[in-house]
Amino acid sequence: MTYDFRIEAVDTATMYRDLASALEGLVVSETDPIANMANASALIFETLPDVNWVGFYRNIDGELVLGPFQGRPACIRIPFGTGVCGTAAETRQVQRVEDVHAFPGHIACDSASNSEVVVPLIREGELLGVLDIDSPKKARFTAEDEAGCIRLAEILSRVL
């Protein structure tokens, strides 16, 4: 079986729609959360232009712990409230940051990262973790990207 999920969409909305349906197809019949996070990070990393890190931090007893990802090795544990991921976990609000260097407490794992979007993963009121996507481009993520990533997080929250 081959997985050829190359997505070549003409516009951002179409790209996120294709990405969401590819993600759904990839995770829908698998119950193992590690396998689903691993494939999801690979699919998103392959599909989104101008990203250098895509992955997960899991909520393990009130601390964010690194999960499956694509990109350079990253910091392993992040307290709630610290940096962009920790803020997303604590507030349960999407963090879309145009310039991570201006974000208080930002944790620089890869010095190439300049902008970032972090989406909390919530199921039935429980914070499972966060999806973190980094870009070397400043202000890479638009409101349209944010909406697309929220859709991806909804799909993922059901299978993690």
Ligand code: SME
């Ligand atoms: N920049 C993040 C840390 C995680 S890495 O980017 C992979 C933050 O401040 O939350």
